[in-house]
Amino acid sequence: MRYLLYVFMFFILFPAAPSPAAAESSGPGPAAAAPQAADTRVSGDGTGTILLAENEGQKAPAMDPDEIDEDDEATDIQVADPLAPWNRMMYHFNDKLYFWLIKPVTRGYKTVFPSPVRKGVRNFFRNLTTPIRFVSSLLQGKVRRAGTEFARFVMNSTVGIAGFLDPAKMSGLNPPREDMGQALGSYGMGNGFYIVWPFLGPSTLRDSIGKVGDIFLDPVTYIDPMELSLGVYTYRGLNETSFKLGTYESLKNAAIEPYEALRDAYIQHRKKLVDE
Amino acid sequence: MKRFFFAMSLFLLILPAPARAQTPMAAVQGSIDRIISVLKEPRYRNPDARELQRAKISEIVREVFDFREMAQRTLARSWRKFTPRQQEEFTDIFHRFLEQTYLDKIQKDYHDQKVVYLEEKKLSSSKAVVKTKVIREDVETPINYRLLKKKGAWRVYDVTIEGVSLVKNYRSQFRKILVRKSPEQLIERLKRRIAEKKKKKEKEEGAS
Numbered sequence: 001m002r003y004l005l006y007v008f009m010f011f012i013l014f015p016a017a018p019s020p021a022a023a024e025s026s027g028p029g030p031a032a033a034a035p036q037a038a039d040t041r042v043s044g045d046g047t048g049t050i051l052l053a054e055n056e057g058q059k060a061p062a063m064d065p066d067e068i069d070e071d072d073e074a075t076d077i078q079v080a081d082p083l084a085p086w087n088r089m090m091y092h093f094n095d096k097l098y099f100w101l102i103k104p105v106t107r108g109y110k111t112v113f114p115s116p117v118r119k120g121v122r123n124f125f126r127n128l129t130t131p132i133r134f135v136s137s138l139l140q141g142k143v144r145r146a147g148t149e150f151a152r153f154v155m156n157s158t159v160g161i162a163g164f165l166d167p168a169k170m171s172g173l174n175p176p177r178e179d180m181g182q183a184l185g186s187y188g189m190g191n192g193f194y195i196v197w198p199f200l201g202p203s204t205l206r207d208s209i210g211k212v213g214d215i216f217l218d219p220v221t222y223i224d225p226m227e228l229s230l231g232v233y234t235y236r237g238l239n240e241t242s243f244k245l246g247t248y249e250s251l252k253n254a255a256i257e258p259y260e261a262l263r264d265a266y267i268q269h270r271k272k273l274v275d276e
Numbered sequence: 277m278k279r280f281f282f283a284m285s286l287f288l289l290i291l292p293a294p295a296r297a298q299t300p301m302a303a304v305q306g307s308i309d310r311i312i313s314v315l316k317e318p319r320y321r322n323p324d325a326r327e328l329q330r331a332k333i334s335e336i337v338r339e340v341f342d343f344r345e346m347a348q349r350t351l352a353r354s355w356r357k358f359t360p361r362q363q364e365e366f367t368d369i370f371h372r373f374l375e376q377t378y379l380d381k382i383q384k385d386y387h388d389q390k391v392v393y394l395e396e397k398k399l400s401s402s403k404a405v406v407k408t409k410v411i412r413e414d415v416e417t418p419i420n421y422r423l424l425k426k427k428g429a430w431r432v433y434d435v436t437i438e439g440v441s442l443v444k445n446y447r448s449q450f451r452k453i454l455v456r457k458s459p460e461q462l463i464e465r466l467k468r469r470i471a472e473k474k475k476k477k478e479k480e481e482g483a484s
Binding site for chain 2: 076078115119243250253254255256257260261263264265268269271272273
């Protein structure tokens with residue numbers, strides 16, 4: 001199992017080698033500034049000044065999508081959808097799964113467990129999955145963000161009683177959550193194509209590969225009997241969903257073509273996360 | 277005399293300030309604050325006053341949102357395939373659709389959320405983004421407004437929630453529909469959706 005992890009890490013790290021790829025990651029950024037950012041990333045081995053330079057450099061390619069004037073239809077990110085028939089089927093499957101099973105179960109869970117308990121559970125799992133965000137940050141050259149994740153972990157695991165509380169957030173340590181899909185995106189890897197997984201929902205080729213990385217870095221994966229591991233995964237999903245009830249309904253309610261609306265919302269949202 | 281000049285200059289300073297020469301931030305903040313105060317007003321608590329409250333909010337929204345610009349942008353290149361009469365009708369129907377969707381939601385889901393106004397960025401002399409976040413309990417939702425300056429007034433033409441632009445999202449849906457369907461059919465489709473939602477809402481209200 002561990003060897004698999006090493007092999008995978010190598011695979012993840014490999015595309016990092018030709019780093020100018022990062023320069024292509026987000027088109028409209030000033031061309032001159034982008035390679036510079038890639039350079040500092042390569043030489044960034046941890047000292048303060050380089051950190052600063054890296055942070056400044058990053059602004060150029062990784063611009064907030066809202067600051068780029070991209071209203072034009074030509075700039076719309078359209079993802080390829082060669083699996084559309086399968087995806088639509090899975091979309092309907094997930095839709096029914098949500099309304100018939102997930103929603104009623106989550107509602108029940110929500111009424112039994114008050115918000116502070118569920119928040120504690122969420123904090124605990126977020127603390128546990130620090131490796132995902134730590135490694136994803138590092139792979140993107142975001143040394144400072146990785147440092148923040150580490151500091152959060154130390155603080156929340158101790159003062160925060162094994163992660164159930166989040167004192168780090170109150171001290172202003174609340175970085176955006178990174179994952180492997182975003183790391184791949186930051187290397188300039190495109191979405192590939194859109195794919196809807198049963199149970200897991202919308203994804204793309206890139207984000208699915210990223211997800212495999214996330215799973216390897218997730219301590220829950222290594223819980224011994226696989227059944228228990230899957231059980232914990234499911235419970236975590238349930239707890240997470242208890243904070244998001246109503247989101248999917250709103251999206252669907254505002255849509256005219258729900259399948260297209262969800263696909264586009266997923267792609268736009270992921271792009272924002274990659275750009276951050 | 278000195279005092280007169282002082283008073284005069286004060287007067288001149290105050291006079292042109294409101295209305296026209298507003299900043300994008302002021303346009304957004306002013307409207308949202310007014311909507312929130314309407315939502316909070318106790319006299320609209322009564323279910324019978326809901327319609328009145330909604331009309332009031334709709335009026336404020338209409339002042340600050342540029343629905344024609346919005347409609348045109350959701351259709352993008354297809355806009356030109358619409359006859360002027362169809363453009364008019366589409367704008368009207370799309371406006372009604374958005375109102376029905378989002379005003380219902382605002383009226384139902386407003387529970388003392390706080391709006392934090394973060395910053396205003398000018399993209400050009402006539403384009404700007406106003407960044408805000410809505411906070412409820414410990415959930416923060418970033419909502420950004422894009423504005424266009426027309427005849428001296430800043431008006432919103434797109435809203436981005438968690439990075440998802442409303443205009444782009446509808447554009448992807450309308451694009452799909454217009455591949456096979458005519459402008460007339462798209463308008464019909466929107467009308468049907470409005471009727472469908474109205475029926476659903478009445479059913480929900482009847483049940484509660």
